[in-house]
Amino acid sequence: MKTSAGDIQFFNTLTREKEKFVPLEKGKAKMYTCGPTVYDFAHIGNFRAFLFEDLLRRWLEYRGFKVTQVMNLTDVDDRTIDAARKLGIPLEQHTAQFIQAFFEDINALNIEKAEHYPRATEHVPEMVALIKKLVEKGYAYRGEDGSIYYDISKFKDYGKLSKFKVTELKAGARVKVDEYEKAEARDFALWKAWDEGDGEVFWETDIGKGRPGWHIECSAMSMKYLGETLDVHTGGVDNMFPHHENEIAQSEAATGKKFVNYWLHNEHLLVEGKRMGKRFGNYYTLRDLIKLGYDPKAVRYLLLSTHYSQQFNFTFEGLEAAKNAIERLTNFMYRLLEADGKGGGEKIAALMNRVEKEFGEAMDDDLNISLALASLFEFVREVNSLLGNNMLSKEEARGVHSLMVGFDRVLGVVGEVQGEEKLPKEAEELIHRREEARRAKDWKTADQIRQQLAVMGIIIEDTPQGLKWRIEKGQNV
RNA sequence: GCUGGGGUGGCCGAACGGUUCAGGCGGCGGCCUGCAGAGCCGCUGUAUGUGGGUUCAAUUCCCAUCCCCAGCUCCA
Numbered sequence: 258m259k260t261s262a263g264d265i266q267f268f269n270t271l272t273r274e275k276e277k278f279v280p281l282e283k284g285k286a287k288m289y290t291c292g293p294t295v296y297d298f299a300h301i302g303n304f305r306a307f308l309f310e311d312l313l314r315r316w317l318e319y320r321g322f323k324v325t326q327v328m329n330l331t332d333v334d335d336r337t338i339d340a341a342r343k344l345g346i347p348l349e350q351h352t353a354q355f356i357q358a359f360f361e362d363i364n365a366l367n368i369e370k371a372e373h374y375p376r377a378t379e380h381v382p383e384m385v386a387l388i389k390k391l392v393e394k395g396y397a398y399r400g401e402d403g404s405i406y407y408d409i410s411k412f413k414d415y416g417k418l419s420k421f422k423v424t425e426l427k428a429g430a431r432v433k434v435d436e437y438e439k440a441e442a443r444d445f446a447l448w449k450a451w452d453e454g455d456g457e458v459f460w461e462t463d464i465g466k467g468r469p470g471w472h473i474e475c476s477a478m479s480m481k482y483l484g485e486t487l488d489v490h491t492g493g494v495d496n497m498f499p500h501h502e503n504e505i506a507q508s509e510a511a512t513g514k515k516f517v518n519y520w521l522h523n524e525h526l527l528v529e530g531k532r533m534g535k536r537f538g539n540y541y542t543l544r545d546l547i548k549l550g551y552d553p554k555a556v557r558y559l560l561l562s563t564h565y566s567q568q569f570n571f572t573f574e575g576l577e578a579a580k581n582a583i584e585r586l587t588n589f590m591y592r593l594l595e596a597d598g599k600g601g602g603e604k605i606a607a608l609m610n611r612v613e614k615e616f617g618e619a620m621d622d623d624l625n626i627s628l629a630l631a632s633l634f635e636f637v638r639e640v641n642s643l644l645g646n647n648m649l650s651k652e653e654a655r656g657v658h659s660l661m662v663g664f665d666r667v668l669g670v671v672g673e674v675q676g677e678e679k680l681p682k683e684a685e686e687l688i689h690r691r692e693e694a695r696r697a698k699d700w701k702t703a704d705q706i707r708q709q710l711a712v713m714g715i716i717i718e719d720t721p722q723g724l725k726w727r728i729e730k731g732q733n734v
Numbered sequence: 735g736c737u738g739g740g741g742u743g744g745c746c747g748a749a750c751g752g753u754u755c756a757g758g759c760g761g762c763g764g765c766c767u768g769c770a771g772a773g774c775c776g777c778u779g780u781a782u783g784u785g786g787g788u789u790c791a792a793u794u795c796c797c798a799u800c801c802c803c804a805g806c807u808c809c810a
Contacts, residue, residue, distance in 0.1 A: 300810090335808065421805095421806070499806090563746080567747090568804070577760090578746065578760075700768055716772095
């Protein structure tokens with residue numbers, strides 16, 4: 258059975274084909290994952306992207322790769338400046354609270370930490386250096402307004418990611434020619450000369466007073482932390498053009514090297530069939546959902562359970578289903594801890610081999626999570642059946658448990674399942690009284706006590722092997 | 735207009751030329767249980783937008799057609 262890395266395939270936007278993942282350096286994966294623009298709370302559509310990136314990261318780790326992930330925090334751009342201006346507070350003060358909120362949210366969603374979270378405002382010198390290089394090489398020019406633009410006609414491969422033809426863009430009806438003073442409408446700003454709208458937000462640099470354009474931060478920061486060429490770059494489909502296209506243009510023009518080997522793009526989240534977006538007002542933040550009583554883990558499961566390249570329609574019905582699916586997995590983990598049966602021998606070993614193989618092959622195939630989950634649930638059902646027949650020894654159950662923990666290191670939805678929990682004294686007392694009541698067939702008292710314990714967050718179950726209890730997690734939500 | 739992604743059972747979602755078209759959720763019934771919970775088993779009537787074609791065989795390939803969604807200068 259194959260459990261080693263080497264067979265992972267990704268759908269590469271650059272080639273529009275599934276390709277075997279071959280890293281630059283054996284056993285290592287360098288990824289640049291698009292992060293948030295911190296002008297407001299991120300919504301769950303944003304989190305779909307971050308969850309996809311998390312799944313990708315976790316899968317590479319599962320396959321033994323040492324991952325170096327960079328996630329940028331865009332803390333200076335038109336929107337952050339506008340938002341701070343409207344509130345009349347300094348830019349840093351405005352973005353700080355949303356950076357903090359962002360980390361709280363990804364923590365709640367059990368998203369693994371990236372190695373680096375570079376902020377645009379802290380990398381202006383790197384960006385300026387890159388822009389200077391592009392000017393020197395003749396890829397950029399200064400416009401009449403003092404801003405510096407990238408001349409895409411100089412970059413032969415422009416459009417290779419999004420498959421747009423430059424000439425068509427030029428003639429495109431929606432190009433806003435008035436927006437900037439550009440020699441050609443399709444050129445984009447590398448450096449924006451200060452104007453009144455920027456207020457206090459500007460840097461005095463060799464290339465003038467102003468601020469960086471949007472795209473340059475990703476080129477500069479990925480180079481700084483990952484080198485001139487990286488393995489994987491991810492982001493939402495909306496960023497494919499122009500953002501990622503421009504990143505390629507900037508980076509490859511500056512270095513003369515290929516910027517990214519594998520481009521992965523996640524599709525959008527829809528709400529009631531329409532794209533979720535801040536400009537449409539039909540969005541939920543994670544905080545909204547938590548306020549409504551939903552577990553962030555359910556949100557995680559829901560957003561993860563559909564392949565990243567599919568548009569996904571968010572519904573509360575789906576969220577409910579996700580919650581129940583996690584519960585099934587969690588219950589399974591508890592049952593494993595309690596198992597103490599005769600032993601299933603060959604059967605359980607075969608089941609474990611199969612699920613490990615199927616789960617792995619599915620995930621290797623461009624993170625086919627649906628198929629991976631299918632094999633996982635099938636496994637759960639079959640092992641549950643063995644458990645029901647008391648056919649699983651303590652030893653075997655422990656083996657299954659650690660296998661499941663391994664899967665959950667990828668999925669991140671179950672979390673710690675503790676066997677040895679402490680029961681409050683009064684609860685112990687109540688359980689004792691209930692047992693007595695049951696022995697006396699005083700069902701009314703027994704049910705009353707069970708209800709009382711439930712209010713305390715303690716779940717009681719009567720099984721053929723005797724009474725079982727556990728403390729309900731997430732009572733606070 | 736140009737460039738992409740889709741249309742699969744009550745809902746969500748795999749598979750993509752061939753054993754019964756996974757799996758989850760929901761519903762119903764059964765087993766177990768004092769009841770409940772968990773779990774297991776069964777069922778959820780001919781599920782692949784429509785019309786053609788290729789093929790021994792199509793959800794899967796081809797053609798046509800309808801519908802939905804997205805991108806097209808700063809929205810993940």
